Amino acid sequence: MTRLHKVIIVLCCMILSSCTNPDNEKPIDNNKLNQSLSKGFQLLEQNCFSCHNPNALGETKVAPTIAAVKKQYMEGKVSENEFTKQLIIFMNSPSEAASKMKEAIKKFGLMPKMNLSDEQIENIAKYLYNNNIENPDWFSKYYALEKTKHGTFPKGLTPVEQGLQFALQTKAVLGRNLLNAINTKETENALEFCSLKAIELTDSMSLALNVKIKRVSDKNRNLSNAANEEELKYIIAAKDLLSKNQKLIPRITEINGRWVAYYPILIDRMCLQCHGQKNADIKPKTLNMIKKHYPNDKAFGYKENDIRGIWVVDMKK
Ligand code: HEC
Ligand code: HEC
Secondary structure, three states, X not given: OOHHHHHHHHHHHHHHHHHOOOOOOHHHHHHHHHHHHHHHHHHHXXXXXXXXXXXXXXXXXXXXXXXXXXXXXXXXXXXXXXXXXXXXXXXXXXXOOOOOOHHHHHHHOOOOOOOOOHHHHHHHHHHHHHOOOOOOOHHHHHHHHHHHHHOOOOOOOOHHHHHHHHHHHHHHHHHHHHHHHHHHOOHHHHXXXXXXXXXXXXXXXXXXXXXEEEEEEOOOOOHHHEOOHHHHHHHHHHHHHHHOOOOOOOEEEEEOOXXXXXXXXXXXXXXXXXXXXXXXXXXXXXXXXXXXXOOOOOOOOOOOOOEEEEEEEEEEO
């Protein structure tokens, strides 16, 4: 046999073996895994990194780094299932009782609730568990690559899902500003930080869809955040559903060739210091400031899980 023959035989074997690969299922599984990792990364990017610095060596102004959170949840070499379960428990109702990081609560205050589905939290858990995000080098070496590989906005969403992503993204930035202001100043000086004025989404997706976001309420604090007739109808219907313990559903309508979507905003514990009971949850000093800036304020007297208002997300079709 000549050398060429040998090479040809080896090549044929390689081609044949790859065609008859008994592991035919594998590429499909990998696909699923990759999709899940991509979703996990995108969710972290949009909803978590604004507070949890992805750089393990970076600063922790409003919350521990994501590396520190992962380390704490990995304590005792937990399995992926256990890791996921623990994450779901905390995310579904952040509380001191469910916390593994009580020192962080003392330092930064309790995390506001993020309203993600269990499936979304599972994707986040999968990404965190299977990536070396706790490595001090991860940020400088991989973060930019991961953004290119996974993208930063999920693909193939319906308009109503898309709008929700934008609302949650805004909520994460707003939450960071609020926590930052409350932790570094007194609450009464933090008032301006519950305003959306300074928040603009600048990722390519929101720019492409020319997204406009506002929050309105039936009991508004700022005069310009009063709900209009259509929005009020939705808020009243949502309150009715909530009182019957039924699931709240977002609404989307087409107005002048654009999608306009409504999503409920619920009160969590962190909101009470400015929207709760006067003189019980809201400190007198804060109350005085609110009265001074918003003489027609109606946005108080709330309890946890009450409907505070709605997000109105307006997007190009
Ligand atoms: C508005 C800021 C903010 C955003 C956004 C945020 N977090 Fe947090 N998170 C915090 C703060 C503050 C703490 C520390 C206090 C605490 O543990 O509640 C924390 C703690 C945690 C903890 C540890 C909880 C414990 O005490 O055991 C986990 C897990 C966590 N965050 C996951 C996430 C995930 C996942 C996301 C994105 C979906 C996210 N966080 C988004 C502020 C935020
Ligand atoms: C530090 C005080 C403070 C905290 C904490 C706070 N808010 Fe506010 N909130 C305000 C102020 C002040 C305004 C008026 C902002 C403006 O002028 O646009 C406001 C406005 C709003 C609005 C717009 C409608 C309106 O009444 O003008 C919504 C919705 C809202 N807050 C929801 C929340 C939720 C939900 C939380 C908790 C996650 C929260 N706020 C936490 C002070 C606060």
